[in-house]
Amino acid sequence: MVELIDGKKLARELNEKTAARVTALKERGITPGIAVILVGDDPASAIYTRNKHRKAEKLGMKSVLKTFAEDVSQEEVMACVQDLNQDPSIHAILIQSPLPSHLDEKVLDNAINPQKDVDGFHPFNVGRLYNNDPDKCYPVSCTPRGVMTMLDHYNVKLGGRDVVVMGRSILVGKPMQSLLQNRNATVTMISRHTKDKAFYMRHADVLIVAIGQPRFVKAQDVKEGAVVIDVGINRLEDGSLCGDVDFEDVKDKASLITPVPGGVGPMTIASLMAQTVDLAEWSEE
Incomplete structure (x- = not known):
């Protein structure tokens, strides 16, 4: 049976930890x-x-x-x-x-x-992420950081697994690729130029979608039991929100899936807050 990834709950828990860290810093x-x-x-x-x-x-x-x-x-x-x-x-x-x-x-x-680059966009920080620099503290893009927190919380094993990232933006896709490769996942990144998207999607143990196309991913595109992370958020003509994944169509085929709204979105801001505290702590080292 599918399990929903509760981004709101995870964000609340992360914010509580962040608030405690802020208090500890203020005491110093x-x-x-x-x-x-x-x-x-x-x-x-x-x-x-x-x-x-x-x-x-x-x-x-x-x-x-x-x-x-x-x-x-x-x-x-x-x-x-x-x-x-x-x-x-x-x-x-x-x-x-x-x-x-x-x-x-x-x-x-x-x-x-670069030491204040909370979005992780500066080439210096991008390079350290790409190189998986173990001896340096550096910020990374907040949405991929939030996704990794989700995967860790739900004990999603990444080493050796096939992960497909849809979308190659500097905001999500590219840093997501590096974070996953740093965990020894086998990562395929696809974009609008990929000839047979469905082939890669159907073979993914973990599918991460960030393409800005409402309900693009259907059940037929998803491997049975896959973990599906929907980063997209799209506003429809009636004012409602949906993701890049057709949630109702896909949910019974996935083992884990994020809803939209209430999935990745809350974790992005919570990760931004946590990373701000990281930068404050690192500034004193």
Whole structure:
């Protein structure tokens, strides 16, 4: 029988641990600080940023929100990044996506101090992840980190298993691939250019989907007893949310599956908060 992966419950448990770590740091005179840069008035970005801000404050952290108008210049945002890099009370910096087209997001992300790069996008941190550097503490992209926490909690064995990652973004797919390979999984990454997606999907012991296509994955695409992690979140015309996996069609074929909403989403923010505390702790080493 299929078992649902309860992202909300796991996120609550992780947030409780994070709050305890924040308290312990404060007793040493350190308040973890996170800063978010938001450009423009994209509604989804505004909601997501507000949720991050509220959660950080609820957990006892310092939370700073830097907002800019849609027509802000690259130089102005860059100056903000540099100021935050120099601010000792800020341990974590992120730039909320998407940015207006006239801004170079990669240049801005790369300007963040790697030791404050809470999204794990800086090439320095990407390289350490890819190299599986065991002697360094470094941040990784928060959604893949949350997925790994889920897999560990539900005792999903990865060594030697066939794992398929659908989608190759720097936000999810590529760091997910490295994290899985670092656990000795056999990883196949597929994209829209893959000729026979169904072949790879049907052979996956673990299927991780992050492609932004509503209900793309059907039961016929899934191996009996597979673990299915749905990272996608899509808003339909009626306002409801669904994932990249057709949950109702697939759920009875999987052994473990994440719902949407209530699966990976809550773990992303909880992982962001935990990683902010990581950065605060590492800053004192």
